[in-house]
Amino acid sequence: MNDAADMIADAKRHGRAALDESAGKRLLATFGISVPKSVVVADARGATEALKQLHPPYVVKLISPDILHKSDAGGVKVNLKESSEVVNAIAEMAAAPHIKSARIDGYLIEEMAPPGQEIVIGAVRDPDFGPLVMVGLGGIFVEILADVAFRICPITRLDAEEMLAELKGGAILDGARGKRPVSRAAIVDSLIKIAGEDGLLMRHGDDFSEADINPLIVSEAGAVAVDARFILS
């Protein structure tokens, strides 16, 4: 886990408030969470060559310590099928009004995750209890309805299963309104990798005040962390 410790130390040394998305995903990957295959490029010129390692469709995301909500700022482009679209997307981002004046660390190009149910896994450091883990269904379920379940770390598989059972909208996972059911086991696995006895939060929980994996896209077969934010303490 030295990689993880180094990454965190490096971000702190540079006075960063958070891990950038690419580092956050590498941290997740260290703990066995699937993340999209990706490359980081400095600018549009490097994109075409880099894309040879990836399969379309692609997603491009801005990496900048100055921009907290990158989709609002125009820093996310999805469903790009050709390398020319990727090159154009990077060029457009670089010229966008909010981005032009910001520090830019590069652009993250990823394979776009196949569709599925969006889940949020979060963490917050409680001053009394230490790290807490949270799970909720994505979108309005978390943001509007606050339909989430919390536990104190570390959690067991039974705790994780009970967290999902606690969600009012949990039936959606079993397939609702014509959708196919998704893998509860994949969500439980992800929760254990984050918040179990040997999970990320038990090793590095003191380094982070808050974290969001939003969304974790879950299908019948598995789960992929599509965005990740780790706020340093």
Add this chain to the structure above:
Amino acid sequence: MTNADIAAGYAPLFMPQTVAVVGASTKGAALPNHFIRRIREYGYAGDIYPIHPSAAEIDGLRAYPNLGATPKPIDYAYIAVSAAQIPPMLSAAAGRVRFAQVISSGFAEVDEGKDLQANLLSAARAGGMRLLGPNCLGIYTPRGRITFTEISPPEVGPVGVVSQSGGLGTDIIRRGLNRGVKFSGLVTVGNCADLTPSDMLEFYLADAQTKVIGFYIETAKDARRLFEMLRDAKARKPVVLLKGGRTRQGVAAAASHTGSLAGDDRAWIALSRQTGCVLVDTLDEFIDTLLVFQTLTPQPLHPTRRVVLFGNGGGTSVLATDCFARLGLDVTPFNQPALDALAVLRLPPGTSITNPVDCPVSTLQQDDGRVAEKILDEIYAKGKPEALVMHLNMSAFVGRTKPEILDNLVQAALRVQTHYPGQAHFVLVLRSDGEPRLEARKREFRDRAVALGIPVYDEMSNAGRALAALQAHERFLHTRG
């Protein structure tokens, strides 16, 4: 450490042989004078050493100038003098005091007292003692005949309580007394400079006398230790938690969804789900829940779900069915075999034999309660409830029945209980209307029922919540035991 070691370590606190009292006045009017009077009245038979800088005698007891000058070492020192005087007194104790409880305030509960509390803690360490408080009221330990309240029930019971508030601790003892709760101890811990709720939890878990544990907590400094201790205990003794300050905004400036969603409350709800302790919202619910665990034996193999309501009052039954259903308890009508068996009894008109079973007083008193016994027997045999709630609207009995009818009904229910051991929890609800004579009769009857090990509640909703708490505990043991 074994349980016996842990319990032995706290024996000087819960069963002191020598008690020092600091702050008693020669005029006999200060709080420590009341403490001396109360423990003598309560039957404390060990040595009492008033500590006073100059007096030779206080309240008829020989006084000593400091904690180091007493004939024997001190198991428990009750200290109520002005805050600044205390640290030097403790550091001079030279290992002769086991537990000191500092009643005085003026410490970390106010900003200017924070340093003084740090001094108090170092003084206690230097003096070689464990410290309770400061800013608390004392300890109530019936096995040691020590108490801090004016009314102190004499029985030693199974319920061990820790309260961060002294005043609420008094309420818990007094209301508990009137509802049948019997204590193995109640400790007020105040600011928790040294000993904390989790230290007391460690004792109560180890203490053979304690079967049920209750906490009133406002701020838990060592919350993490409390969580781990509760988790590792796997609810082997039921723990009821009344947490004050649960609506406080958790993280003021949150930078993520998770942060803004994580109020202070979330952690305590999580704690209850992960450790099986029961979180309650009010003092009354706290006492009701302690009572259910004191009297009933949890059944982890078949967690309580199916409840039969039996008593007089149709509207009460309907409202109670709604209330129980909301709490996750099942009051559905009987199956056909049970209905057939009850129909054979040819009960008088006005008796409803589905679940809830609504029996007018005329049915209940028939044959001195023997008809009720037959009904209950069929219910247990065919209806297979996991809990039976008998509710009696006492005002409906007034002027129409012999006084012994209530006893007859409860005895009938207890006989049926013994025929079906371990099948169903039996809970009694005695409904009254505040009329003084009725209240007196209810009180007397409640005492008799509680003495028989029956939990008694004032209303159906209280009984419902208590049973829901029992269900939660049983389910936790069922999934994790």
